[in-house]
Amino acid sequence: MIFHIAEESDWAAAQVAGDYRISTRGRTLADEGFIHASRRGQVLGVAEAAYLDAGPLLLLSIDPDRLTSPVRDDEVAPGIVFPHIYGPVNLDAVVAVAPLERTADGRFVMPPG
Template sequence: MTIYHIALRADWAAATAATAAGANAGEYRVSTRGRSLEEQGFIHASTTVQVAGVANAFYADLAAEDLVVLVIDTDRLTAELKYDPVPGAAEPFPHIYGPLNVDAVVGLAELGRDAEGRYTFEG
């Protein structure tokens, strides 16, 4: 199964650079914009249909070029994955309860913008 995590492009680049240098044991530790895994307790993720809503709610002020969507293969995760209810959301959101191992990220996707400037996502 595939889930997604919206990342600041600079945060993802730092994680992959550290991994290449042999540091951090190949881990990404950002929960969401401005919050670490240690602060939040888990890493926020989304299903395909949830990505655009999250982008518009929390990243609307950023340029699409500043963001990247991590494509995560849940079978490769080394941390526990739970689907938690979120107040006001129709469906539970996937949360990764531990560091995201870089090798679970099987691709990168981009966010688009519609004519009104709202983020879109095709998956």
Template sequence: MQIFHIATAADWAEARRTGAYTTSTRGVTLDQEGFIHAARREQVRPVWERYYADAAEPLVLLTVDTDELTSRWQEDAVGDDTYPHVYGPINTSAVVRAQPLDRRGSTGSFTSVFVQEMGVRAGLAIAAMMLAGLGAAIGGRTPSAWGEFVGGVVGLLIGLGLIGLVLRRRR
């Protein structure tokens, strides 16, 4: 059987380094909670919406093969439903897939997430260059020999400031 766990990319990277995943849920360790929260496939989206939609860090969806787990797991009642819980570390060899989650909680390939992010950043870089050109054009109308240069630098700084604001807001 396969169960699923939403993890931060940093927690998953640490687990790959050590061989064991020990984060129960966002900001809570296995030692603190006593088990690792997991979900069936149909529960992943509601869990993401409830607990991870505002996450500022990159997330991954771990697909865990329960037959490969070295720790005990079971379905436990939670309200009117049941959820799988893993009562010990998740050995990384039991994770058969790690997929990035986008800002809408959907899985995609690392390539598609990378291409999308690079498209946003390229668009922002083009906008910064256009502002630098506009600044140079405006500065070129001044009688100073440095007008174009100063205008270009000012335009570029404004563009870079806008890039910083946009990227910070996207987190």
């Protein structure tokens, strides 16, 4: 399983459009050439680095075997590898959507499961 942090409005737009094309906060697939994703252990670090001042967030759980676009692990810094999706995310590859909640002191918490 790979994961993607999405703003609620972007996920709602994808439901209308038929696929998801946001790479990361404020950047589209067309802007970046791929969609940023994370392994489970990377999600909170990404949230803390890029989404501290964001509105309501969702965590998309994506089954790579269901994707119609290729996924590649890319080294973004020495020894640091993240999965990237090289095309739109077909909606049926998203097997779960859960709110990415925060604690009272603002820290992100992974959804159960």
